[in-house]
Amino acid sequence: MPRHSGIRVDVASLDGYIAGPGGDMAWLTEHLTGDNPTAERLLANVGAILAGNRTFGGDDPNRGTDSEGAFGGRYHGPVFVLTHRPPAQPPADVTFVGDLHSAVAHSKEAAGEKYVNILGADVAKQCLRAGLLDEILIFFAPVLLGDGVRMFDDPGGARVRLMPLPGETAHWYSVVR
Template identity: 85%
Template sequence: MAKLLYSAAASLDGYIAGPGGDMSWLTEHLTGPDPAAERLLANVGAILAGNRTYGGDDPNRGTDSEGAFGGRYHGPVFVLTHRPPVEPPPGVTFVGDLHSAVTQAREAAGEGYVNVLGADVARQCLRAGLLDEILILFTPVLLGDGVRMFDDSGGERVRLAPIPGESAHWYRVVR
């Protein structure tokens, strides 16, 4: 069964987007391949994103690198939203509840990963006990404000364990 993995590029002070969801800060840090991101991309079978992330800012907007993984991901995408478009784009499925979205994404991913994109969906998956792994790709910048990688006021403590042989910031969720 596919594992749910939340991956994000983050500033050293814990933000995955600037104020208002701005992703332009990331452009200058997309300078070359990252071995952990390359291993993840090779194993992603589906993407599960929140509606804000799906329709939000892309540091590569308007270029050949627009989209997930610099435009290199070409597979099923599931968007968790209560406001689906009337005519969804090809390859994108809009789902109204978390458990159904996760089930559909896992089925589509097969033995690969379901890559969770978006802080809110990641928080929901974590709270529901559905998130299996977390990969954070830190960038050398302090944003000072914006969208935190995890913002769960009143949330519970979650233990993480490093995954042997992986990046220093690739963890499994300990249950």
């Protein structure tokens, strides 16, 4: 895998939601089972995670189990959280950063030659608007949620062209600048 400065990965419902009403992620539990060679290959090439504060503190469908956390609890590496409100006692293995450009720079440095995996609809939107998002990878789950948090909800936003990455799975795109 070539090095890219950022990749947005989502599991989305077929109607384009990444979370249910109120940010509920419990719907994902039944869709996170089974082998997925693309997800396995991606996990092996993630060098850092950049997440939004709502995603970081959100409703993990695997909370309280061995599968809690990114990639079903199998990701163990640097995590950066973009927020203006860091917790009073932050976890030792998480870095909280107050502005987008610094958060991206820190996560890219920590990732080295690997991917920065971006988690959170708002952070992805900010990265896309700032020209900091290179790729988008989406896994679609066979469900219609009908309501919730949309994958790329940006009313009044600019049109963004995407190009399928040659030789990759469906729904893995590069952002055309």
